[in-house]
Amino acid sequence: MGITISNHGWGRANTPGVKIIGGGGSGVKAVAVVSNGMVIAVTVLEAGSGYTNTPSIIIAPPPATALWPNNATQAMGLDLGSLSPYDNYQLEFIPALGGAWSNLGSTFTPPSATSTQYVNVSGSAGFFRVSYVP
Numbered sequence: 001m002g003i004t005i006s007n008h009g010w011g012r013a014n015t016p017g018v019k020i021i022g023g024g025g026s027g028v029k030a031v032a033v034v035s036n037g038m039v040i041a042v043t044v045l046e047a048g049s050g051y052t053n054t055p056s057i058i059i060a061p062p063p064a065t066a067l068w069p070n071n072a073t074q075a076m077g078l079d080l081g082s083l084s085p086y087d088n089y090q091l092e093f094i095p096a097l098g099g100a101w102s103n104l105g106s107t108f109t110p111p112s113a114t115s116t117q118y119v120n121v122s123g124s125a126g127f128f129r130v131s132y133v134p
Helices: none
Strands: 018-021 029-035 038-046 056-059 075-080 088-094 115-120 127-133
Touching: 018 029, 038 056, 088 115
Parallel strands: none
Antiparallel strands: 018 056, 029 038, 075 115, 088 127
């Protein structure tokens, strides 16, 4: 029995389980081989018997990692355009019109006419602007 892997996956820290279903037979046993976080092969330990069709091979998904809301930072990406490459800019924030603008983070220097800046938006509402810094 030969096994062809069409999607090696990524990020595996442990060897996943292998389940072989269908095909009309039984008794086949196999293990996955992981290298550099990818499933690179499936080794058949016992061929089983009675298979009249090609069975399906299922690789167990990696264990889910829980991410609790209080451990995550809400962020927003601001897509900026019409910038002069390699000039300095400052992102600014104001919570309400009529207030004072404040700097948000440090200055940035885009390598092209567009740039995406990510900002923490937890519990905040307001307005953003970008200013040229000579």
